[in-house]
Amino acid sequence: MTDIEPGVEWRIELEDFVSILETAPSLEQAITGSLGGDVLLVDTSDGSTFPLKQHEMGALSAAWSSNGSYVASGGQDGYVHIYNSEGIHSGTIEMTEWINALAWSPEESVLAIGSGKRLTIVNTAGEVLFDFQDQPSTVTDIAWSIDGSRVGISAYGGIGWHDVSGPRSGRRKRFDWKGSLLALKVSPDGKWACAGAQDSEVHLWKLWSGKDLSMRGYPSKIEKIAFSDDSRWLAVACLGDLSIWDFSGKGPAGTEPASASEHNNHIEDLAWSPACESIVTGGADGRTIIWKRPSRAGQKLLPLAMIGTSVATSRVRWISEDSLLVGREDGSLVKIIIEE
Numbered sequence: 001m002t003d004i005e006p007g008v009e010w011r012i013e014l015e016d017f018v019s020i021l022e023t024a025p026s027l028e029q030a031i032t033g034s035l036g037g038d039v040l041l042v043d044t045s046d047g048s049t050f051p052l053k054q055h056e057m058g059a060l061s062a063a064w065s066s067n068g069s070y071v072a073s074g075g076q077d078g079y080v081h082i083y084n085s086e087g088i089h090s091g092t093i094e095m096t097e098w099i100n101a102l103a104w105s106p107e108e109s110v111l112a113i114g115s116g117k118r119l120t121i122v123n124t125a126g127e128v129l130f131d132f133q134d135q136p137s138t139v140t141d142i143a144w145s146i147d148g149s150r151v152g153i154s155a156y157g158g159i160g161w162h163d164v165s166g167p168r169s170g171r172r173k174r175f176d177w178k179g180s181l182l183a184l185k186v187s188p189d190g191k192w193a194c195a196g197a198q199d200s201e202v203h204l205w206k207l208w209s210g211k212d213l214s215m216r217g218y219p220s221k222i223e224k225i226a227f228s229d230d231s232r233w234l235a236v237a238c239l240g241d242l243s244i245w246d247f248s249g250k251g252p253a254g255t256e257p258a259s260a261s262e263h264n265n266h267i268e269d270l271a272w273s274p275a276c277e278s279i280v281t282g283g284a285d286g287r288t289i290i291w292k293r294p295s296r297a298g299q300k301l302l303p304l305a306m307i308g309t310s311v312a313t314s315r316v317r318w319i320s321e322d323s324l325l326v327g328r329e330d331g332s333l334v335k336i337i338i339e340e
Contacts, residue, residue, distance in 0.1 A: 007337040009323070010047030014038055018327025020059050021315035024068040027274065029085065030317065030325055031071050032333055033059030039073050041087045044319045047335060050087045055079060061099050065108035070124055072111055074099025080113055082126055091126025103142040105151070110164070112151045114139030119153050121164055130164055132172075141183050145207070146190035154181035154195050159205070175205045175212065182223045189231040192247065196222030202236055202245075204252075213253055215245065224267060228276040233293065235279055237267035242281055246297040258294035260301035263287055265312075273318045278304065280324060282313030288326055290338065305338055 015036025023030045023044070033039035035058035041050040055075025062073045070090070074080045076098045082091040097116030104111050110129060113120045119139055121130040137156035144151050149165045150173075158177040163169050175193065181203070183196035193205045202215040202222055215236075224237035227247075234245045234252070240263035245252040265285035272279050282288045288307040307326070315327035322338045 007339055009335045009337055011332055011334045012040070012042070012047055012049060014040070014327075014331040014333060016058075016331050017329045018314045018331060018333055020062040020073065021317050021325060021327045021333070022062045022064055022071075023317045023319060023325070024064045024071070024085065025066065026068050027319045029068070030319070031062045031064070031073060032315075032325075032327060033062065033073060033075075034331055035059070036331070037075065037077075039081075041071070041083075042325075042333070044325065044335065052083060052087060053079075053081045053089065053092075061102045063102040063104055063111070065104040065111075066106055067108060069108060070104070070111075072102050072104070074102050074113065074115075078115065080111075080122075080126075082111065082122075082124055090124055091122070093120070093122055093126045093128070095120065100139050101142040101153075103144060103151070105144050105148040105164075106146055107148045110148075112142045112144070114142050114153060117155075119151070119160075119162065121151065130162070130170070132160075132162055135160060137180070140181060141185075141195075143184045143186045143193065145186065146188070152184060152186070152193065154184035156180040159184065159193060159195060173208075175210055177203055182221060183225050185225050185227055185234075187227045187231040187234075187247065188229055191231070192251075194225055194227070194234060196225050196236070200238075202234075213251075215252065215257075224270055226270055226272060226279075228272045228279075228293070229274075230276050233272075233276070235270055235272070237270050237281065239266055240264055240283065240285070242267065242270070242279075242291065242301065244279070244294050244301070246294070252297075256298040258297065258299040258301050260291060260303070262289055262303055262306070268312070268314050269316045271317050273321050275321055277321060280316045280318065282316040282326060284312040286310055286312055288313050288316060288324070288336075307336060 057076035095115035101114035
């Protein structure tokens with residue numbers, strides 16, 4: 001492991017705790033915002049910024065469309081703002097509760113919004129296409145099927161899938177679960193839906209049969225999960241531990257995950273590198289740790305590099321295989337070059 005004295009290339013200061021950070025598909029831009037309500041478009045090469053509309057009481061969610069033509073932000077104020085990649089405003093949607101989750105369809109023409117017990121689908125001008133207002137509980141996360149025909153929400157009681165195209169538009173299909181689901185991801189190959197649960201499990205469903213399985217034994221709730229772009233690995237953060245499950249072959253059933261325990265406080269965020277060669281975790285302990293992708297199930301992971309500060313890390317995103325954006329609880333956002 002190499003302990004890195006952070007090679008900070010640039011730094012910007014937001015008003016408060018960095019609560020949102022998402023990179024465009026090109027990795028040349030990012031959107032970031034804070035609990036102070038400020039939202040910025042950032043040029044990742046030089047750190048120059050373009051201010052967007054503020055969210056009173058804090059920015060909570062953001063998402064880029066699949067080719068980076070549009071970006072949206074949502075906040076505690078119940079508003080969603082849509083922009084093109086140059087920051088030109090194209091639409092605003094006013095919801096009745098704060099914005100828990102945003103996700104663009106793979107075809108990028110429509111945006112799914114999770115707000116309270118409501119799932120709303122809008123176009124790029126903010127016009128409502130579908131409004132599913134009777135979700136069983138608060139929508140915690142959103143994920144689309146890879147063909148864009150269905151959008152799923154995680155909530156108490158399972159995943160609700162909503163048909164939004166073709167002759168089945170408006171119909172629903174449920175994957176039931178007895179507890180509360182906190183995070184939802186669909187594997188990039190479209191084969192699996194994965195949810196992090198309040199009851200200390202990672203729950204999986206085979207799409208679209210609904211066949212399910214669970215990975216148990218975690219010490220606390222699961223809020224952070226991420227598939228690698230090649231769909232082979234699923235990373236799971238729980239407290240200060242990282243586990244990575246192997247989805248090759250017949251999937252993770254009957255296997256043990258690769259694992260690591262280097263953080264001494266909660267992991268707040270995690271992200272795979274563009275080529276899926278590494279994964280980064282950012283923790284409330286102030287550590288940002290880079291891990292090499294495992295080569296087999298059950299492997300003990302060792303950190304490649306560690307960036308340590310006295311300020312908690314809140315968000316992490318890659319912008320190349322050797323550079324990161326790191327957001328922190330003091331409102332700072334830095335670009336760090338990782339040196340071997």
